[in-house]
Structures are given as structure tokens and as C-alpha cells.
Amino acid sequence: DQQVKQNSPSLSVQEGRISILNCDYTNSMFDYFLWYKKYPAEGPTFLISISSIKDKNEDGRFTVFLNKSAKHLSLHIVPSQPGDSAVYFCAARALLTGANSKLTFGKGITLSVRP
Amino acid sequence: DTGVSQDPRHKITKRGQNVTFRCDPISEHNRLYWYRQTLGQGPEFLTYFQNEAQLEKSRLLSDRFSAERPKGSFSTLEIQRTEQGDSAMYLCASSLWPRGRDSGANVLTFGAGSRLTVL
Numbered sequence: 001d002q003q004v005k006q007n008s009p010s011l012s013v014q015e016g017r018i019s020i021l022n023c024d025y026t027n028s029m030f031d032y033f034l035w036y037k038k039y040p041a042e043g044p045t046f047l048i049s050i051s052s053i054k055d056k057n058e059d060g061r062f063t064v065f066l067n068k069s070a071k072h073l074s075l076h077i078v079p080s081q082p083g084d085s086a087v088y089f090c091a092a093r094a095l096l097t098g099a100n101s102k103l104t105f106g107k108g109i110t111l112s113v114r115p
Numbered sequence: 116d117t118g119v120s121q122d123p124r125h126k127i128t129k130r131g132q133n134v135t136f137r138c139d140p141i142s143e144h145n146r147l148y149w150y151r152q153t154l155g156q157g158p159e160f161l162t163y164f165q166n167e168a169q170l171e172k173s174r175l176l177s178d179r180f181s182a183e184r185p186k187g188s189f190s191t192l193e194i195q196r197t198e199q200g201d202s203a204m205y206l207c208a209s210s211l212w213p214r215g216r217d218s219g220a221n222v223l224t225f226g227a228g229s230r231l232t233v234l
Contacts, residue, residue: 004157009155032221034222036225041227042227043206043208043225043227044158044206045225046222046223046224049222093221101146101210101221102160102171103160105158105159106157107156107157108157
């Protein structure tokens with residue numbers, strides 16, 4: 001059962017344009033959402049997060065939007081740069097009793113930014 | 116601090132052999148996680164430790180898998196009698212719980228992973 005879904009496996013964007021990466025989830029117990037970026041031969045690197053009590057969080061060129069009613073979040077990258085080309089994972093945490101804090105990941109989206 | 120270190124980076128073994136992976140987390144982090152990633156999938160949770168205590172194991176972690184963190188610092192993940200289906204990237208991550216830069220989200224810092232190929 002895929003609780004975090006990234007339905008588009010890839011996205012190609014022109015340099016300077018906006019990249020929009022989408023993520024849907026099914027577990028209403030998720031209270032934090034995170035985006036990780038992964039380059040080949042490296043581990044995932046944390047990019048940005050958002051609490052379920054917020055609907056937007058911004059950090060430089062990266063903005064994450066959360067729509068709780070739709071169980072949907074998106075990552076916006078503006079402007080996109082060739083160095084942003086990587087696999088982007090959406091992840092979520094359900095804070096249950098005992099505070100495991102483990103993350104549940106989607107399958108990832110491969111972003112290609114064309115010069 | 117050099118981040119999360121994993122060793123070896125790549126292991127090729129024959130079916131039926133045992134393999135062991137080591138993870139050295141960020142020194143001040145008290146939580147350590149093991150994840151597995153197969154081709155086309157995101158990382159899947161296997162198990163995690165708080166200090167030396169193993170607090171949760173996924174059903175993905177069969178009896179052939181064992182993880183330890185004996186002194187609350189480095190951790191090992193051993194796979195006995197490897198099968199071709201065990202071929203994957205094994206990722207280790209650590210975090211500081213509950214205090215940290217972004218303690219609400221409990222950001223995990225990942226290592227580069229150990230890639231296992233079972234022939």
C-alpha cells in the first residue's frame with residue numbers, strides 16, 4: 001500500500017522556468033512532509049519540509065505547498081537551474097505514540113533541467 | 116563532522132553468502148535508521164535505533180536480517196544466506212531527537228549507501 005505517491009516518474013523543464021513536482025498521500029496521520037533530493041551515487045539530501053498546520057513554506061528558490069483537504073503537496077522550484085537535475089523524493093512522517101519519526105517515501109521524480 | 120559514513124560502498128556476493136554493512140552516524144545523533152532502496156522505488160524503512168536500543172523493525176526485515184548498535188554509536192546490518200532479491204541499496208540515516216535544527220520534522224541525514232549485488 002503506497003501511502004505516499006509520486007505519480008509522475010519524470011519531469012523536464014527549461015532552465016529559468018518553474019518546476020512543479022507533485023505528491024499525494026493517503027495517511028491522514030501524517031503531520032510533517034519533507035522533500036529530499038538525490039544525485040547519482042549519493043544519499044538523499046534534505047531540501048525543505050512543511051508541517052501539517054501550515055499551507056506554505058519557502059526557502060530561497062524552493063517553496064512547498066500543502067493542501068490537506070486534497071492530501072496533496074507540491075514543490076515549486078523557481079527559477080530552475082541545471083544543477084537542480086536530480087531525483088526528488090517526497091516523504092512523510094506520522095507522529096504516533098512512541099515518536100518513531102520514521103519517514104515514508106514516495107518513488108521519486110526525476111527532474112531534468114535543460115540549459 | 117564528515118556526515119554519515121557507510122562501508123562498503125559496493126558489495127558483490129554469491130547467493131547464500133553472508134554480508135555485513137557498517138554505518139557510522141553523525142556523532143551527536145542519537146537515532147539511527149536503516150532503509151532499503153530498490154530500482155525505481157523510494158527508500159523503504161527497515162529498522163531504527165535510539166542509542167543502543169532497537170525500537171522498531173519493519174516486516175520487510177526477515178529473520179535473515181539482523182541489525183545492531185552495540186554502543187549507541189556505529190551500527191551494523193547483517194544479511195545471512197543472501198538471496199538475489201536482497202540486491203538493493205542499503206541506506207543508513209541518523210538524526211537528533213527531539214532537539215535539532217528542524218526538530219519538528221526530525222530531518223534524517225543519509226549516508227551514500229551500500230549497494231549490494233547478489234549473483
